[in-house]
Amino acid sequence: MKRVVFLMVSVLASMTVFGQNAIDTSYPIGSVIGDPLPDAPALAARGTFAVGVTTLELVNSNQVDILASIAQKTSIVSDRHLKVEVWYPAVLNPGQAQITQYTEFLGRSDQPGTLIPFKFTGRAARDAAPDLSHSPYPLVVISHGYPGSRYMLSYLAENLASKGYVAVAIGHTDSTYEDVGSFTSTLVNRSLDQRFVIGEMLRLSSEEARWKNLCDPDKVGLIGYSMGGYGALRSMGAGCNDMVKAYAGDFAASILASPSDKGDPRIKAAVLFAPWGGTLGANPTGLWDKSSLANINVPTLWIAGSRDDVAGYKGIVNLFDASINSKRYLLTYDNALHNVAPNPAPPEAVTLAQYYRWADPVWDSRRVNNINQHFVTAFLDLCLKGNAASGAFLDVPVENSNDGVYALNKDGTKAPNVSYWPGFPPRTALGLHLRKVEP
Numbered sequence: 001m002k003r004v005v006f007l008m009v010s011v012l013a014s015m016t017v018f019g020q021n022a023i024d025t026s027y028p029i030g031s032v033i034g035d036p037l038p039d040a041p042a043l044a045a046r047g048t049f050a051v052g053v054t055t056l057e058l059v060n061s062n063q064v065d066i067l068a069s070i071a072q073k074t075s076i077v078s079d080r081h082l083k084v085e086v087w088y089p090a091v092l093n094p095g096q097a098q099i100t101q102y103t104e105f106l107g108r109s110d111q112p113g114t115l116i117p118f119k120f121t122g123r124a125a126r127d128a129a130p131d132l133s134h135s136p137y138p139l140v141v142i143s144h145g146y147p148g149s150r151y152m153l154s155y156l157a158e159n160l161a162s163k164g165y166v167a168v169a170i171g172h173t174d175s176t177y178e179d180v181g182s183f184t185s186t187l188v189n190r191s192l193d194q195r196f197v198i199g200e201m202l203r204l205s206s207e208e209a210r211w212k213n214l215c216d217p218d219k220v221g222l223i224g225y226s227m228g229g230y231g232a233l234r235s236m237g238a239g240c241n242d243m244v245k246a247y248a249g250d251f252a253a254s255i256l257a258s259p260s261d262k263g264d265p266r267i268k269a270a271v272l273f274a275p276w277g278g279t280l281g282a283n284p285t286g287l288w289d290k291s292s293l294a295n296i297n298v299p300t301l302w303i304a305g306s307r308d309d310v311a312g313y314k315g316i317v318n319l320f321d322a323s324i325n326s327k328r329y330l331l332t333y334d335n336a337l338h339n340v341a342p343n344p345a346p347p348e349a350v351t352l353a354q355y356y357r358w359a360d361p362v363w364d365s366r367r368v369n370n371i372n373q374h375f376v377t378a379f380l381d382l383c384l385k386g387n388a389a390s391g392a393f394l395d396v397p398v399e400n401s402n403d404g405v406y407a408l409n410k411d412g413t414k415a416p417n418v419s420y421w422p423g424f425p426p427r428t429a430l431g432l433h434l435r436k437v438e439p
Contacts, residue, residue: 027099032121033343034155034373037366041374042423043393047163051098052090052128058082060196066188066252067174067181082193083171085150086201087161088214089137090128100126102151104346105177106354115178118348122154124161134164136205136216138384141197142169143228145341146186147177152342153225159373165380166215170197175227187248188255190231194222195264202266219384222270223376225341226311229275233288233319236270237263237295243280243287262295269383271301271376273341278319279312285322286315293322297439300328301379303372305336305360306433325439329394331375332433335362341372363431371432374423394436396421401432 029035036044060080068076092098100122107114140160144152150171157167172193174181198220205215224232234240245253280286285293300323304316313332320330333340337360344365345358359365374393382391397419398404406420406427421429 027121027123032123033366034123034158034369036370036373039367039425039428040370041393041421041425041428043374043377043390044159044370046123046159049089049131049134049162049164050092050128051087051124051158051161052092052126052130053085053087053100053122053124053158053161054127056084056086058084058197058200060192063192064188064255066255067185070184070249070251080173080189080193082173082197083150084197085154085157085169085171087124087154087157087167087169089131089134089161089164089166090125091131091133092125092128096125096128098123098125100124102154104149104151104343106346106349106357107177108147108180109178110180116348116354118346120343120346122158124158130211130214132213135213136219137164137166137214138219138221138380139198139201139205139215139217140165140167140221140223140380140384141194141201142167143190143194143222143224143231144169144172144175145226145228146172146175146183147180148172148225148228148342149176153223155343155369156223156341156372156376160377160380163377163381164385166201168197168201170194184248184252186227187230187244188252190227191234194224194228194231194235198222198264198266217266218268220266220268221380221384222267223273224270224275225273226276226338229272229311230277232270232272233275233277233293233296235264236267236298236300237261237292238323239289239292240277240287241283241289243283247287263297267298269299269301269380271303271379273303274305274308274311274338275302275316275319276311278315280315284318286312286318288319288322290322293319294325296323297325299379299383300326301375302328302330303333303340303375304330305333305338305340305363307335308338308340310338320437327439328437329375329379330433330435330437331371332435333360333363333368333371334431334433336360336368337362339365340368343369375434393423394434396434399433399435401429401434404429 174185381387407415
């Protein structure tokens with residue numbers, strides 16, 4: 001006779017061994033964004049490195065200022081300033097705790113009276129010394145939505161840094177809550193910003209003593225959410241069709257024409273959270289040139305909600321299907337809308353409009369965060385580190401998690417019909433689909 005055994009997965013032990021002074025007991029596990037909940041899948045737990053965080057101001061010199069150029073009807077060149085947040089493996093001083101405060105915003109600066117700052121706690125030591133004893137580390141650049149913030153996916157950046165990655169989140173000028181510009185700037189600059197930040201972080205790792213040999217130039221990943229996902233597709237070689245004129249105008253559209261390059265060769269893997277642009281007009285791939293999606297030849301992990309009403313789930317699937325030269329995975333949250341990537345909504349989000357720039361009506365954002373940590377870790381560990389053990393968590397036995405069976409015999413051995421998603425505690429692998437396609 002068989003019986004189902006319900007096991008409790010403890011993440012406390014794995015959370016108390018990473019780095020010196022790893023846990024500030026005034027912020028117990030579960031109280032900080034990104035902490036694993038009791039039902040978190042296995043790879044949501046933090047890794048063995050202490051985490052540092054610092055803010056950098058980067059300048060991309062002599063760039064076309066698209067908004068000024070449109071306004072003055074001539075090409076205007078200026079320096080483009082970008083603020084980025086860098087999370088990295090760190091060495092802590094005696095008594096230094098992995099606790100910091102991030103300042104984020106509700107609302108948007110182009111709507112007077114709506115911009116509201118708030119603070120939240122993160123598990124990282126501000127300006128701690130980088131741990132160069134185990135470097136170089138894979139570099140992962142994170143690109144937010146429109147509008148958004150470099151802190152929008154802090155839960156994921158901290159988690160990756162604790163596992164031996166350098167996670168760099170861009171604050172895209174003209175595209176943040178506190179600095180909202182025309183959508184045209186986002187269309188033109190998103191991929192340019194991503195490529196520039198990759199180059200700058202590799203340059204700093206090569207030339208500056210503080211960051212010397214921190215990043216591995218041969219192991220670069222890109223994570224994009226919504227318009228960040230749009231930018232990631234462009235950075236990997238996908239181009240737009242003539243439909244983009246309706247969103248950017250003729251001048252900007254000439255810059256956004258289907259690219260002649262085949263994508264940034266430094267990018268070895270990408271995670272695409274709800275990438276925008278696939279559900280516009282009658283074209284199955286929206287504003288994307290279908291043939292150029294074949295330029296994407298690196299592994300990709302796509303993550304979306306089945307009810308996405310911003311990027312459009314059907315359009316996301318069409319883009320996924322058209323990326324025929326990429327080994328790719330599509331993780332779907334059943335009945336989720338667009339917000340499958342951000343931190344949870346803060347307590348200050350008291351109106352529906354504020355709340356639903358962050359939250360989802362069906363899914364607990366903390367649970368989504370943990371599942372993202374699990375699958376993004378598995379994907380990047382496999383593709384950037386060659387870690388087959390982590391990658392095995394992507395090999396789910398059934399595409400629909402609801403169909404999985406978790407059963408043990410009386411003696412504790414696995415029953416023959418076990419088909420449960422690996423890494424998920426019993427009764428927790430529900431409401432998910434994971435599809436895998438080889439090129």
